[in-house]
Amino acid sequence: MKTHDSLYEEIIAFPNMYHAYYEAIKGKADSTFKEFNNDLHQNLWELHEELLNQSYEPSPYTTFYLTDYKTRRIMAPHFRDHIVHHAIYNYLEQVYNSTFIYDSFACQKGKGTHKGFERVKKFINKYNHKDYFMKCDITKYFYSIDHHRLMSIIEKKIKDKNLLWLLGKILNSHKEDPLPSHIINPNCEEQKKGIPIGNLTSQLFANIYLNELDYFVKHKLRVKHYVRYVDDFIILAKDKDYLHNLWQEIHNFLKNQLHLKLEPRKTHINKISFGVDFLGYVAFKKYVRVRSRNYRRFRIRLKNRIHRYYRDEISLESLNASFVSYFGHLTHTNSNEIMEEIEKLYTAVNVPDGTGAGAVQNHE
Missing domain, CATH: 1.20.58 (Methane Monooxygenase Hydroxylase; Chain G, domain 1)
Known part of the structure; x- marks a missing residue:
């Protein structure tokens, strides 16, 4: 595995910080953006200096809830932190994208929900309508990511101690208020679990974390027809018992290696003729x-x-x-x-x- 031990200086270099600023301003009009923009050059230089001498501290998040069919806690970073996230993402995306499997479709250029669903449709066409699929969902995924385990995964590839310091700062930057039990485990903070939904870096962290599952499924279990999008994944097969056995293997791996668990209400095995429900679509053999x-x-x-x-x-x-x-x-x-x-x-x-x-x- 290729490792990277000198990325930090490139990430905090002024040209990359400026590029990150222009990425961060897209669609931004909040008060923290206006405050930063009032003295752009000076504020950007101070941010660069804080990163250079490692005195940087993330600002408090703006927190709000979105309720659709479920309630999600969104934590919006201060604009200056948003710049730091983009500066990191510009480099780490290049480092990690080549490590992700082809059938992982979340938060990657050229991928997305439509591409992921088209892949599932292609797999469905290889099967009879009496064959089976297994759909799985991970319980409260973003809220359950273990900080220590995530950093140990990152450290296998990133050897730059300064960059690891910065990633640790971001990873531990959110101090959760007590949350309703239906949203998150109340012991989350003391267990150092959970990453904020709303951070650009959280999207990358989430992909890096479940890349471990992808490799286990594809290379250890040798599953041929598997597609994942964030914390949802689909496996197709001809044998129902085979899928039940896979479920047990995956359950054990998630529990023991990543400290995650499958959501029982959203995990099921059905015939393809019932319709494969994935990414907002329901696919049958001949129509969607x-x-x-x-x-x-x-x-x-x-x-x-x-x-x-x-x-x-x-x-x-x-x-x-x-x-x-x-x-x-x-x-x-x-x-x-x-x-x-x-x-x-x-x-x-x-x-x-x-x-x-x-x-x-x-x-x-």
Whole structure:
């Protein structure tokens, strides 16, 4: 395995810090960005100096909750820390991407949910509708990542002590307030577990951590048809008992090696004829449909954005970008009726005679 022992100086070099700044400003308009931007050169130089002499300390996070079909705690970093995360990511992404297996699809350039689902569809076509798939989900994945275990995995490849110091700073930067038991284990902080959802570095850490599982499944268990996206993964096979045995092997590996566990409510083995539910789609041998829950969710979101447009809170360009996103999601399916409904909503708000508002109301 190729190791890296002199990355820190390149990461904190001023040209990379400037590049990281321009990456970090995309879509940013919060108070910490404005404060930093008021004296950009001086603030960026001070940040560089803090990293150089290792006096850098991450700022407190801004914390909020997102509730969709489940509640997630989002921890938004201070803008200056966001720059540091980008500076690190610019280099570590290059270091680690070549180590990830082909069938890992989260948070990598050229990958994503659509590519991951297309891969699953390709695998489904190799099987009979009476064959089987196993879908698994890891319980509270981001909240359960063990800091010591993650650092031991990183240290196998990263030998630069200064960079390891910085990664440790970021990894231990969040001091959790007590969380409801349905979100996180209350012992999380004292056990040094969990990484903040909202950090760019957390996406990379999450991939590095479960890359251990990927190698175990592909090279130790020699599973041929396996696809993972963050903490969800699918395995296809002809034999149901084989999948049950795989489940036990994977369960033991996650428990003993990564201190994780499978979510029993979201782990199941079914025939392919029942439909393979993965990444917001349900795939059958001959067609694909949108998962019902996903459709209800983005239908509500879209109508909310339409009403915001009529209240002059967002532009038509911004609204149409949402339409394009949903059209893109639906083009991977055979959900013609849903596509027609979205097209009608699109037409209603884009007609030149001003009748859009009434047309949208008729779809409520």
